Amino acid sequence: MLSILNKMKNSRRYFIKIAGMAGLSLASANALYAEYQEQEKEFKDLPGRIDKYQKKHKQRFNMSGYAAPKISTVRIGIIGTGNRGSHHAGTISRVSDVEIKAAADVLPERFGRIKKNLNSTDHNPEYYSGSDEAWKELCERKDLDLILITTPTYMHAKMAVYAMEQGKHVITEVPAAVRIEECWEIVKTSERTKKHCMMMENYTFMPFHMTTLNMAKQGFFGEIVHGDGAYNTSKMGNNFNKNMYWNMWWLRMYGSRNGNIYPTHGMGPIAQMMNINRGDRFDFVVSVESKDFMMQNKAKKLAKDDPFFEEFAKMDYRGNMSSMLIKTKEGRTLNIQHDATSPSPHNLIHGVYGTKGSVLYDPAPPKICTGNHRWADKNTYDQLMGKFKPGLLHKFEDFRKGLGANLQSGHGGSDLINVWHIIDCLRTGLPLDQDVYDAAAFSAVVELSEWSVRNNSNSIKVPDFTAGAWKTNKSNMDINLDNGDGDTKILS
Numbered sequence: 208m209l210s211i212l213n214k215m216k217n218s219r220r221y222f223i224k225i226a227g228m229a230g231l232s233l234a235s236a237n238a239l240y241a242e243y244q245e246q247e248k249e250f251k252d253l254p255g256r257i258d259k260y261q262k263k264h265k266q267r268f269n270m271s272g273y274a275a276p277k278i279s280t281v282r283i284g285i286i287g288t289g290n291r292g293s294h295h296a297g298t299i300s301r302v303s304d305v306e307i308k309a310a311a312d313v314l315p316e317r318f319g320r321i322k323k324n325l326n327s328t329d330h331n332p333e334y335y336s337g338s339d340e341a342w343k344e345l346c347e348r349k350d351l352d353l354i355l356i357t358t359p360t361y362m363h364a365k366m367a368v369y370a371m372e373q374g375k376h377v378i379t380e381v382p383a384a385v386r387i388e389e390c391w392e393i394v395k396t397s398e399r400t401k402k403h404c405m406m407m408e409n410y411t412f413m414p415f416h417m418t419t420l421n422m423a424k425q426g427f428f429g430e431i432v433h434g435d436g437a438y439n440t441s442k443m444g445n446n447f448n449k450n451m452y453w454n455m456w457w458l459r460m461y462g463s464r465n466g467n468i469y470p471t472h473g474m475g476p477i478a479q480m481m482n483i484n485r486g487d488r489f490d491f492v493v494s495v496e497s498k499d500f501m502m503q504n505k506a507k508k509l510a511k512d513d514p515f516f517e518e519f520a521k522m523d524y525r526g527n528m529s530s531m532l533i534k535t536k537e538g539r540t541l542n543i544q545h546d547a548t549s550p551s552p553h554n555l556i557h558g559v560y561g562t563k564g565s566v567l568y569d570p571a572p573p574k575i576c577t578g579n580h581r582w583a584d585k586n587t588y589d590q591l592m593g594k595f596k597p598g599l600l601h602k603f604e605d606f607r608k609g610l611g612a613n614l615q616s617g618h619g620g621s622d623l624i625n626v627w628h629i630i631d632c633l634r635t636g637l638p639l640d641q642d643v644y645d646a647a648a649f650s651a652v653v654e655l656s657e658w659s660v661r662n663n664s665n666s667i668k669v670p671d672f673t674a675g676a677w678k679t680n681k682s683n684m685d686i687n688l689d690n691g692d693g694d695t696k697i698l699s
């Protein structure tokens with residue numbers, strides 16, 4: 208880290224960023240936001256910076272397939288106890304052999320919901336608040352194995368780097384980072400510390416997505432050629448709700464950024480079907496977006512009656528529809544959308560097209576084509592879903608039967624499956640389903656798509672965070688439990 212600082216000593220802005228990552232001095236939460244906004248001015252150097260980083264990067268240790276030493280009881284600290292952090296706490300409490308020992312939030316009033324979710328469980332975390340830096344104290348505890356990061360997106364990487372430096376594994380919400388340098392930092396830190404840094408791309412664990420991933424792994428669709436994915440779902444109510452998100456952070460993001468600021472739910476599951484970072488990798492990105500037809504109008508309307516919204520009425524919002532095309536090294540294409548404004552139905556698309564067949568998740572009902580130019584009838588569909596049901600889903604079927612409960616959880620059940628498998632792999636000493644290279648590549652497109660939008664939709668290279676290891680890295684997402692499994696249980 209010091210050598211980077213020496214080389215970069217002429218760049219004050221860079222110093223602030225790296226210093227924040229290393230914990231040499233920590234910018235406040237609002238300063239983190241301000242610093243992120245400052246990045247706009249650096250955009251014109253982005254292709255050059257990508258080349259420079261790529262040339263000087265050597266893989267120190269390959270984290271793909273890495274299995275850390277077993278941990279009998281996984282002791283967890285949570286940073287950010289807002290909507291998602293509180294929800295995760297409730298989900299984690301349904302898994303055996305874990306202990307939520309600590310939770311941090313800049314706003315102590317945010318502890319109400321996590322306390323409610325942990326009420327009548329065995330978990331009794333110590334709470335950290337009172338400063339923007341309280342989360343660091345949590346990371347420094349000696350009795351934690353794993354840090355879960357559920358703060359606003361532009362804080363994830365700094366917190367992840369600091370947590371790994373403190374000897375903790377990290378699981379982070381999506382995206383894991385919002386800037387290219389942050390992507391490199393999580394990769395370098397994970398390789399140096401041999402700590403996992405997994406981005407919890409939970410939609411990949413939805414039953415349909417896992418089953419069709421299993422089909423793809425077994426060659427049912429032939430060569431995957433193209434995927435259409437999206438996270439198109441209106442957040443207009445949430446984003447303009449004064450009590451929903453910390454410091455209106457999502458609205459501020461829409462009011463200041465361009466490009467796909469939330470790419471992973473549409474892209475991650477398709478990237479897994481394409482074996483990205485293990486046999487193929489993202490090559491370049493182009494992005495285009497519509498005008499904003501809705502957000503500023505809404506902010507202006509609200510500002511007429513409520514001065515709180517005056518600052519938001521002046522913002523120049525990201526276009527309502529963000530579209531991003533990605534070409535892979537092996538010639539595949541992805542078309543990823545993000546629209547958080549349209550009053551249309553929730554739509555993930557998840558259309559994946561291969562040389563022998565295809566799938567289409569949205570609009571419902573989900574469909575499979577066996578290569579005969581038609582969507583399969585219900586009988587054939589049901590047979591295929593049964594035949595290719597992966598081991599992880601069978602495992603959950605056993606849990607369900609054992610408990611006599613339906614085991615519902617957020618996002619089509621994916622949240623509980625994702626969390627259970629992380630805990631079981633850590634306890635059993637197995638590789639996690641997604642590695643730091645996935646976290647970096649799937650998050651890098653945030654900045655790359657913004658650069659493209661602001662540069663007439665020109666294309667921009669995606670860094671190779673694996674430093675060439677993508678050619679030989681083995682398959683991940685152990686949805687069939689081929690690596691084995693442990694005795695971690697679901698409690699309720």
Ligand SMILES: NC(=O)c1ccc[n+]([C@@H]2O[C@H](COP(=O)([O-])OP(=O)(O)OC[C@H]3O[C@@H](n4cnc5c(N)ncnc54)[C@H](O)[C@@H]3O)[C@@H](O)[C@H]2O)c1
Nearest residue numbers: 236287288289290291312313317339357358360380452453
């Ligand atoms: N995977 C999914 O399905 C999914 C769903 C929702 C949200 N998310 C992700 O979860 C993350 C959190 O989203 P959310 O909806 O919970 O937002 P939120 O605003 O409800 O929660 C963020 C929390 O971080 C806290 N925070 C801010 N600065 C902090 C600091 N310096 N130290 C400690 N805590 C701090 C805030 O007080 C707040 O409680 C985001 O990254 C989002 O993208 C993922």
